[in-house]
Amino acid sequence: MILDSKIPEGPLAEKWSKHKFNLKLVNPANKRKYTVIVIGSGLAGASAAASLAELGYNVKVFCFQDSPRRAHSIAAQGGINAAKNYRNDGDSVYRLFYDTIKGGDYRAREANVHRLAEESVNIIDQCVAQGVPFAREYGGLLDNRSFGGSQVSRTFYARGQTGQQLLLGAYSALNRQIHEGKVKMYNRHEMLDVVVVDGKAQGVVTRDLISGKLETHAGHAVLLASGGYGNVFYLSTNAMGSNTTAIWRAHKRGAFFGNPCYTQIHPTCIPVSGDHQSKLTLMSESLRNDGRVWVPKTQAMAEQIRKGQLKASDVKEDDRDYFLERKYPSFGNLVPRDVASRNAKEAVDDGRGVGGSGKAVYLDFSDAINRLGKNAIQAKYGNLFDMYYQITDENPYELPMRIYPAVHYTMGGLWVDYNLQTTVPGLYALGECNFSDHGANRLGASALMQGLADGYFVIPYTLGDYLANIGPKPIDTSHPAFAETQKAVEDRLNKLLSLKGTKTVDEYHRELGNIMWEYCGMARNEAGLIKAKGLIQELKADFWKNAIVLGKNEELNMSLEKAGRVADFIELGELMVDDALNRKESCGGHFREESQTDEGEALRDDDNFAYVAAWEFTGENMPEQLNKEALVYENVKLTQRSYK
């Protein structure tokens, strides 16, 4: 199949506005004849649902949480980028575009990223109008901070809770439309399949998580905004419920999966403390504005620290290795995430890690506290410091934080064209669940930007074109495809419920996570990936024989929910390994040990891999088919990334 990205013709800066003009419109009186289904109520889902309902479409929104406001966007800490240039420090739409393309290690589409940069400025205006309480200066205007991979201050923030405030803004817009009767909200409902009629997405099968009742819903289009799949690693910064089921089911119904192996390992997370660990907690990248990353210069000294014979504060300045500042003088502690993570791993692998396990490096605020005072640091990062204290029982105002990289974000996701449509007509993917804007590495404070750009400012235009083309003819669930799809879902649930083995679903999930982290994590190589593929296949076979799933369908059954999600993660894990095996280059977060520069940086192979890998499902237990979308760069010159 030839992938048509539908990137508009013309100069980069004019593509989006010309495209918007060329898209068909739906007459206001006809909008109410359409129904749109939205899966997920995070930044992308809530903003899309509210905006579409405001335009006059009927919208049905589904989320598995008990309220749409709990979606994991709520946990984003640091901020949201926008090319406002309020600081007069040289920012522009083009610079945000350039930083994002470079940060993504030249594996994103130019046209998409430019559009994202253009819309970034509108997002801030929109959120402020909704009453989002961004941080302000004494003059009453908005404040900014810096994030990795950029030399300007373009990140807008609300203390360490930016995602929460932005999501509450989108949630309030959503609430208004629920009140108006334009949005019907389904809490505690999980989408378990997409219904495809004559090649077009026309509905979904959902399960009411309280009663277990399966329902079919028809819509003229289905928008997936179900978030990322970082929980394939078991331990990640994602919420416990974050899962891949919606996009994986869609994948099996014909939506290609783009760049599944691109995962972001975030450098600053609280290290693992034991086998009981259920999730990892991020310490916002914004902390790298003021925190300095270091380990002792010698292994001997690190050993003393690990044994508790030496305290971090007793290590003299000369004995410390501020490795990011040393290696990357121009970006220092604010190098992009993939670079910071790999360097932390390198220090730990070199035997210079700290903390009891030795799997940590320091993030030290003592300089900033001396320079600015404790109060200033508290005002900026108070909630993060408190969070750190609660988890570790150590006071970060007095001792440096111990941090280590953890899985945080997935740049990969469903392949979409410029209109955010997947390879199934009528099926769209927004926010983290699509692959589109971050290439092989996402810059900090860009996820919120992308989720809201997709929902507020892209989909309201691009979806209209599709709807205008198919026309407002009424649709319902009477087509046999609905009953067939529901039956398939029911059979799968029954199969899961019949599993009465000896191992819990969590044990399988943890095992999958170990395989993924070990062989498909921060560093990958051919032998390891081949081994991982075998291990995952064995795990899958064992799961469907020996897992324990208790209870019945007709009740709140969290065992059953989890089992379905983990079964999907296992299959996705194998595809991620396939993708990582295929991509014999390093780029951004995908680091193939066989492909690195003399200095240990990711070495791309543009001649052979400047493409999006879009994987096509061909049948159960069949190898997936690789399709390629060539990445064409007309404005940016591909170079080895340098943050030195």
Add this chain to the structure above:
Amino acid sequence: MSGNMNLTLKVWRQENASDKGGFVTYKAENISPDMSFLEMLDVVNESLIKKGTDPIHFDHDCREGICGMCSLYINGRPHGPKRAITTCQLHMRSFTDGETITIEPWRATAFPVIKDLAVDRSAFDRIQQAGGYVSVNTGGVPDANEIAIPKVIADEAFNSATCIQCGACVAACKNASAMLFVSAKVSQLALLPQGQPERYRRVQSMVAQMDAEGFGGCTNTGACEIECPKEISMTNINRMRRDFFTAKLFKEEEI
């Protein structure tokens, strides 16, 4: 491992909304002080599942204190014994070896139990749907810096906006009143210039919905403020009362 604890748990089990429910006692053994409270429950659940017993159902998601999904009434206090944190941030080092811990769901008429420790808090959503927003559509809004807001006002609005909608205030209140929650929502927008056009209409519709949901009245006891994991201040309640009564001074068509 040394330092690990053995605990007795008295857990509320209730099959569904219509079941009467009751306490069941479980042992939680070899619990590390570094575990979070929910990780301790994970360990108990794993052992229950292996014995073929339905695991204890409780709501949780982000496990970093921000989504507001976790709840639990632990030894008679919402989110347990420590101040200003959620249950998912509570760690077992706050308990001692041999201790008996009682775990119950939020108890309020407006929060019916769904199963075990999970309750239905959709009443909170409905209160916000009644008017907890600024009526602006996407697009066509002024530049963000055209609206200057004094830092103190922005900060105060932010403090109100940090509410995570967990319901601890209701669970803590002897009247099961939702005043702290609703007033935080009302305050955020009442403080900001963006919220002014609908200020009095908003407070009236949100309070009306709050009453319709069956929450109790406020008697200024202050348990809500003490137990709120985000330290939402009772000042919000005063602010909401002031706006509510001010609204009564207007004729209906004036607001």
